[in-house]
Amino acid sequence: MSININGSPTNLPSDTRVSLLDLLRDHLNLSGTKKGCNQGACGACTVLVDGERILSCLALAVQYEGRSVTTVEGLSTNGLLHPLQQAFIDHDGFQCGYCTPGQLCSAVGMLREVRRGLPSNVTNDLEGESITLTRDELCERMSGNLCRCGAYNGIVYAITEFAETTK
């Protein structure tokens, strides 16, 4: 039983109770992914599974056998920050930094969803082929990621800049 984490095949735990989040943090010491509630209510544990953003706290690791997981540690390549990570620094898109890995992974997954035309709760035209990433669209789609320091404005600036440069 194996799961691919940031490109490395990793054994799954024998204890079926282990969440994907605890597998990362407690068992693999990949503590970049954060635990903020363990209730599916804050988004700090967001990771990408086969490119889709999910909450690793509500995911039983065993259910993800054979899947590819990307965590915040996997966003940067060869020690170089991902451009979105740099944009977060440039726009002060965080304060304490604890929700940040979740915001980053969520944003990467979110932009993929936008590109393929997935509507959101604030999309006016459900039948439209493409999505214009307005501020409202971005904020609604990122609303599953809480930031108690209140770095929301900076996060929005950072994601917007990144989205525009990677169009």
Add this chain to the structure above:
Amino acid sequence: MSIKETAQAVMKKAVQIAPDALMPGGAPDPLIRQKHGLIGTPVSRLDGPQKVSGTARFAAEFPMEGMLFATLKYSTIPKGKITNLDIAAAAAAPGVVLVMTHHNAPRMKPAPAFMSSAKAAGGDDLPIMQDAEIHWNGQPVAVVLAETQEQADYAKTLIGVTYETEPAVTAFEVAKADSEPGVFQGEPLLLEIGDADASLAAAPHKVDAVYRTPRHSHNPIELHAATVGWDGDHLLVHDASQCVTHTAWSLAEVFGIAEEQVHVTSLFVGGGFGSKTLWQHQTLAAAASKLAERPVRLMLSREGVYRIVGGRTLTEQRMAIGAQGDGRFDALIQTGVVAMGRHNNMPEPFILPARSAYQAGSFRLDVEAAKMDMVANTFMRAPGESVGTFALESAVDELADNLGMDPIELRIRNEPEKDPTTGAPFSSRHIVEAYRAGAEKFGWAARKAKPGTHREGEWLIGMGCATATYPYYRMPGGAARITLTADGRANVKIAAHEMGMGTSTTQTMVTADRLGLAMECVSVDYGDSHFPGVVLAGGSQQTASIGASVAAAYRKLITELLKLAGKDSPLHGLDADEVIGRDGHLCKSDELERRESYVSLMARIGREELTAEASAPPPLEFTHWSMHSHGAMFCEVRVNAITGETRVSRFLGSFDCGRILNPKTAASQFRGGIIMGLGLALMEETQFDERNGRVMNPSLAEYHVPVHIDVPEIDVIWTDIPDPHAPMGAHGVGEIGITGVGAAVANAVYNAMGRRVRDLPITLDKTLPELGLVP
């Protein structure tokens, strides 16, 4: 008045009347004059790369050899005794190494309660798992240690507890009958000037109403956690802390060991807002670790945080203003009751803003504390001011409405020239400028004075404003160590904290400017109780405390350097006050070409490094002067005419907080405070079931904090006028952002729909009735 209180009063008076020159800040910090350094430039966070890459290690992220995982079981009654604890099944469960209860916990002293002495850090001073007594609903009754978190969490569910309940006071109305005068920082929360009741009665215009604010929870996204280990009788604690030195000292008291035997580190803290002090979990983790003789990681569950970490308490405030027809205040009355735990002392001091916000003919300000059987309430972002400004600034708006005056003009009409209740001169007060600039940028002139007259589709639109205010504090105990090395670099060590404020970045900038070094030549180490200083990250005082400490250490360092440099140095004969740092050199301050580089000076004295450690002067300045930060908050809301939902569509904060050191991180702090204020205004409430004292929404799903789409783009501007009496001319800006927001929103809601909500949060059930029956 006791002898101690009399002595304090005499001392205070002496400080007030002493000559300016004898006070810290009597001579302005030379950095205020320096206009071309790093201060004032936007600098990105130095720890940014660590935070965005997931390599910043938080308290629960330190692996230790042989480490066990802990979990806590909590009481389900508010008061009584444990009569039976059945732990057999839990102890026998797979992976379990220890079940600790009051039967087997090591003997420990209670943690000294916060403010009971200089380094006390405890949320309360109750015994920690020492007996069968239950003091609040949610008190820890057992600790389980196991090889994995899953095993510990499961074993906990096997513990059976039976209780003998005793009568508890868990209803506010019951507690109020027995309320007592609130005492805060050693002084009664009571102030009377003139006969405010008579003045109010005689005033031709008045407002007089009761305002309520509920309990709040800090909810930093990082759960409270500690990773602990013993090496003999030395304790290492990787904590999430905004008070490492306090925690080390307090844990030493608990375990009966020397302060130096406890080492607390806390390099990164995932948000604190007042909550990351010493609660039972650090002590329980250390005690269990001691019994198990293995390191322990204890990360509270989100529910656990609600059960054992106190939040902001509720307030019920009578707010009355009597005024003349021209708007001048004759009487300012703010009195009321707050709920408070029985074993802590934090009577939410909601009257603090009213002490210096406005000139008035008479004052009566009073906070009473009603003791309840509940988890100790505590400090949360702008304790007092955040909720006190809600009542005060709503009432000012109500009065303006009564008088038919613009609420900004009414405020300016009552602008005091000196502190209206102490008579002390203001050190720096430019609130009128802040209002003018804010009103201009926000477009206040477009506000319709008559409520309920601006509608777009389903949305009723309104604007409101309110004053923000927070005191300048500096607590005693600040100290720092500077080391200068032969290569012309400097390192600062101070037991300060980084919870997202940008401390390390900003203080690196300040230190670089002070020494005249490039930023990359300066490093600041913090978050370690073995470093100098008692520097609480609280009360927005850390910036001043570090600033004053580093300035003192700098002065000592330079004095020593100049002394050792001897006669051949071009700086010979000058003392530390006659030189300034510039471009890697020390220079005579009025003759910059007379200078010598640090590298040359160090070579001259033949040292690899030179270290100086010094303490900041006693913090007398804010007694001598009335020192406060100010702001003008502007808000536009949209209230849905169908559903009553309120959404904030625009917000601007215009601040007067001295010189802004790092505009980038300061703007974030302002915004962050405002956003927490939006939560306070619209959605936040810790539900405390008054039947049994249980918190019923211990979850981020049921305790609502603002999410991305609740938050508009927030504009922040500032006067940037240095406070001549504060280190660097700066004030801390962590808390002022939340003040005034509740009122600005409530005033905007009133302007939108004509409904005055005096009971936070402004949820739709409170706006709906005003919309009438189905249209």
Add this chain to the structure above:
Amino acid sequence: MNSFTYARAADVIDAVQQGTRVHAKYLGGGTNLVDLMRETLEQPSALVDVSGLSSDITEREDGSLLIGAAARNTAVAEHRAVRTRYPLLARAILAGASGQIRNMATVGGNLLQRTRCTYFYDNDGSRCNKRTPGQGCDAIQGFNRIHAILGASPSCVATHPSDMCVALAALDALVHVTGLDGSRTIAVVDLHRLPGDHPEIETNLRPGELITAVELPALPFAQRSVYRKVRDRASYAFALISVAAALDLDHGIVKDVRLALGGVAHKPWRALKLEASLKGQPATTQSFLAAVEEELADATPLPHNKFKVELAKRTVVAVLAELAGDIS
């Protein structure tokens, strides 16, 4: 969380054989079940992972749409046929939870999610008849702002938290289930139960029955339909009130109407009285109001949720007026 075995179901038969065992539970996306297990509100000894079973979304010749129960919420909301033919369903799903959760949650799991009543969640600190039958209900005298105003009982005042189910109720969706005794369909409005004396029994599923698909019958006038959710913050919050509705007009007269309410009852509340009352009536605010008042005549609010009655009326009238405005 207690220990449990985990197995992926190879197919429906395999799933049902495993799932019929005592203390077995089906696992979809886990977004509710894992949380409930962590709170020990669910203590299965075996999890049968059915998230790999059919997630196909098929347009059938009779005009109906068949959605495999393992389809993720996101996939349903994203599907062209759902967006164009049943926009209220796409809207309802998109109004729920967060992007991450919608990527995980399955249709089958969403149907079976459990209440957010905080007394139900407070496992050892509060009384709850749903958790421990006969224990009593602490919500009735406690914080009940989010609780039911319709169809509650002295045993339980909890509400069903799903958005998706409200739309399904309005659409007369059918739930396809398979058990050891074979397959059957249940109208979604008959899937969930009112609490009565047994709030612990939440659905009419038989032991071991597995939801395999949801069928949306053809309903051409649902092309113009609305889901409106009212909540305490603008996103990522459960509904205080929600309304799913579709309206069919003929020259200003209500030819047909479908309407369901969320946040008001132990189950998605299909407003049959309102529908019956409105048919044949002019599409005016007055008739909408009269109809919703009839629907809510039996509402029995609790101390903290009286506002829901008025809010539901206002929201229903606004939704119907919006639909009428769009159509006329």
